[in-house]
Amino acid sequence: VGSRAERVAVGVDLGGTNLTGLLVSDRGTVAGRELRATPAALGAEAVLGAVLDVASGLAGQARELGHEIAGVGLGIPGPVDADRGVCLFSPNLGWRDLDVISRFREVFNVPVRIDNDVRAATLGEAWLGAGHPYRTFVCLTVGTGIGSGLVLDGRLWRGPGYSAGELGHIPVVDGPDAPPCGCGRRGCLEAVASGTAIGREGRRAASRGEPTSLARLPAEDITARVVAEHARAGDATAARVLRRAAVYLGLGIATAVNLLNPEAVIVGGRVSRSWDLIQPEVTRVVSEKGFPPNLLFLRGVFPAELGEDAGAIGAASLVLGPGGGAVSR
Amino acid sequence: VGSRAERVAVGVDLGGTNLTGLLVSDRGTVAGRELRATPAALGAEAVLGAVLDVASGLAGQARELGHEIAGVGLGIPGPVDADRGVCLFSPNLGWRDLDVISRFREVFNVPVRIDNDVRAATLGEAWLGAGHPYRTFVCLTVGTGIGSGLVLDGRLWRGPGYSAGELGHIPVVDGPDAPPCGCGRRGCLEAVASGTAIGREGRRAASRGEPTSLARLPAEDITARVVAEHARAGDATAARVLRRAAVYLGLGIATAVNLLNPEAVIVGGRVSRSWDLIQPEVTRVVSEKGFPPNLLFLRGVFPAELGEDAGAIGAASLVLGPGGGAVSR
Numbered sequence: 107v108g109s110r111a112e113r114v115a116v117g118v119d120l121g122g123t124n125l126t127g128l129l130v131s132d133r134g135t136v137a138g139r140e141l142r143a144t145p146a147a148l149g150a151e152a153v154l155g156a157v158l159d160v161a162s163g164l165a166g167q168a169r170e171l172g173h174e175i176a177g178v179g180l181g182i183p184g185p186v187d188a189d190r191g192v193c194l195f196s197p198n199l200g201w202r203d204l205d206v207i208s209r210f211r212e213v214f215n216v217p218v219r220i221d222n223d224v225r226a227a228t229l230g231e232a233w234l235g236a237g238h239p240y241r242t243f244v245c246l247t248v249g250t251g252i253g254s255g256l257v258l259d260g261r262l263w264r265g266p267g268y269s270a271g272e273l274g275h276i277p278v279v280d281g282p283d284a285p286p287c288g289c290g291r292r293g294c295l296e297a298v299a300s301g302t303a304i305g306r307e308g309r310r311a312a313s314r315g316e317p318t319s320l321a322r323l324p325a326e327d328i329t330a331r332v333v334a335e336h337a338r339a340g341d342a343t344a345a346r347v348l349r350r351a352a353v354y355l356g357l358g359i360a361t362a363v364n365l366l367n368p369e370a371v372i373v374g375g376r377v378s379r380s381w382d383l384i385q386p387e388v389t390r391v392v393s394e395k396g397f398p399p400n401l402l403f404l405r406g407v408f409p410a411e412l413g414e415d416a417g418a419i420g421a422a423s424l425v426l427g428p429g430g431g432a433v434s435r
Numbered sequence: 436v437g438s439r440a441e442r443v444a445v446g447v448d449l450g451g452t453n454l455t456g457l458l459v460s461d462r463g464t465v466a467g468r469e470l471r472a473t474p475a476a477l478g479a480e481a482v483l484g485a486v487l488d489v490a491s492g493l494a495g496q497a498r499e500l501g502h503e504i505a506g507v508g509l510g511i512p513g514p515v516d517a518d519r520g521v522c523l524f525s526p527n528l529g530w531r532d533l534d535v536i537s538r539f540r541e542v543f544n545v546p547v548r549i550d551n552d553v554r555a556a557t558l559g560e561a562w563l564g565a566g567h568p569y570r571t572f573v574c575l576t577v578g579t580g581i582g583s584g585l586v587l588d589g590r591l592w593r594g595p596g597y598s599a600g601e602l603g604h605i606p607v608v609d610g611p612d613a614p615p616c617g618c619g620r621r622g623c624l625e626a627v628a629s630g631t632a633i634g635r636e637g638r639r640a641a642s643r644g645e646p647t648s649l650a651r652l653p654a655e656d657i658t659a660r661v662v663a664e665h666a667r668a669g670d671a672t673a674a675r676v677l678r679r680a681a682v683y684l685g686l687g688i689a690t691a692v693n694l695l696n697p698e699a700v701i702v703g704g705r706v707s708r709s710w711d712l713i714q715p716e717v718t719r720v721v722s723e724k725g726f727p728p729n730l731l732f733l734r735g736v737f738p739a740e741l742g743e744d745a746g747a748i749g750a751a752s753l754v755l756g757p758g759g760g761a762v763s764r
Contacts, residue, residue, distance in 0.1 A: 185728055242595050258592060265696025266571050267732030272693040275726040277686050289726065357606050361690060364601040367594025397604040397618065399514055403596030
């Protein structure tokens with residue numbers, strides 16, 4: 107089976123830290139994989155060079171295997187003009203108004219499509235993951251920040267300014283004590299429910315002298331992952347920090363449910379690895395704050411299924427069958 | 436001009452209190468009008484009879500004028516299956532799973548379409564009102580309750596369960612002190628920013644013995660309209676009550692802006708008659724809580740233009756050119 111010629115696409119998920127490239131067939135199998143650190147510190151051209159290098163390597167693998175290359179898809183953090191193929195602004199990468207498609211066309215003689223990384227992950231989950239059974243769903247990514255992709259009646263809703271789905275920046279805490287957000291403002295959902303917020307609250311609890319096993323660690327070691335580990339090991343303070351984030355996540359999800367009437371909400375991103383710990387509070391708040399007719403229609407809030415591969419798989423889907431922004435089943 | 440034959444539709448906006456019927460031409464002119472009180476207290480059949488009566492009267496006027504009748508459109512409070520033409524549930528009218536289309540077909544030999552009243556008002560504003568210049572906008576109605584219609588890339592987003600746009604029921608206040616909402620829960624936007632909430636807060640302020648001109652009135656006379664009148668006459672307490680509602684309205688609008696990336700937000704409903712009083716706080720909060728890239732794309736938050744006629748005009752548009760759920764320009 108492995109040697110049979112297939113139609114494949116190169117999908118690349120370009121994160122601020124890591125770069126994931128996959129060779130994905132139109133039947134949804136992963137035929138090749140390349141991982142590398144994003145050379146963000148070396149500047150915009152170095153990052154673009156690394157992406158082109160990973161994509162070229164995977165395209166070479168595809169040719170050796172005798173596969174037909176349908177195209178290259180790329181997911182990028184920050185707002186992306188998916189129609190013109192231009193990255194509007196990506197502070198982590200140093201990109202601004204970068205015509206990515208043109209740069210790729212100098213190297214590849216196949217169709218190239220780009221989209222925002224969260225939307226790419228959403229397309230991945232729609233194609234091969236937890237979103238597959240649903241025509242209308244919201245896909246959250248909860249990691250360093252919080253983003254979301256909106257699939258409405260089988261189509262990705264990007265917004266006319268390519269800026270829809272900013273669930274991480276809806277206001278949830280008000281007043282001068284509202285925690286600061288990465289966006290420079292205060293009280294956004296991201297400021298209280300992201301991995302960054304969970305780590306910050308863990309460090310704060312430890313420094314307050316609460317009786318928590320977190321207090322034994324140097325402050326810089328207390329990340330969301332560590333808070334989750336301590337919660338799982340029975341630490342009450344760590345569990346409380348996670349529960350608080352989960353409550354806010356539930357409020358954000360209920361807001362999206364009431365506004366959009368989705369069939370499902372999918373939660374991905376690194377924080378979703380602690381799904382067993384956050385799920386009870388998320389579910390409780392959604393059922394309390396969801397509008398009853400909308401809850402009646404909601405099949406559930408589910409963890410994402412594709413993990414770290416969601417973005418690259420979705421990027422590949424941009425040029426394969428499910429591509430073009432539409433989600434096919 | 437008045438005697439020239441035109442293609443017209445009967446549009447009926449069925450409210451819990453009033454029933455508005457309009458004869459609307461496909462060029463957007465109103466050729467006839469009929470108003471009456473909704474006989475809600477007399478039961479479901481009496482209400483349906485009144486709607487049929489108003490529609491028949493307007494159809495008769497159309498025939499007398501020699502107009503071609505394209506069909507009948509009806510806006511109904513509560514969730515409506517716009518595809519099957521069934522009112523799923525309308526507590527104020529006593530309707531539940533009522534096959535409205537079939538009942539109309541017994542009387543009218545023309546196409547009949549129904550939709551939710553807020554969505555009908557949204558279609559009205561899209562066709563002939565403040566939403567006209569925009570392909571993507573959110574239309575709020577702020578009156579007894581709060582609802583919203585979502586127009587995304589020129590199409591109304593109803594949601595698969597016909598329950599999208601429940602902006603009135605997003606959670607904005609938490610804790611045991613959160614005010615009760617008409618939906619039976621607590622802390623919804625509607626519970627702090629609707630006309631009902633403004634009236635309640637006005638009565639509360641008056642009963643607390645604050646130095647307000649509202650305290651001279653019997654409690655039952657203090658409605659949102661009266662609070663606005665006293666605010667306009669210089670009463671500081673009334674102004675504060677309105678400002679507080681406006682702040683919450685701004686939070687709800689910022690949430691919709693961040694999630695959907697609309698070009699505009701339109702505010703209709705009775706409370707929008709006090710637009711001059713609430714606009715400054717609404718605008719301030721939206722610019723503070725809106726995500727910067729989304730604000731960059733937002734042309735503004737504007738008052739609705741069609742007043743009480745929006746729903747009936749939108750209902751007519753369901754069967755005229757702009758109908759079928761799509762919004763044409």
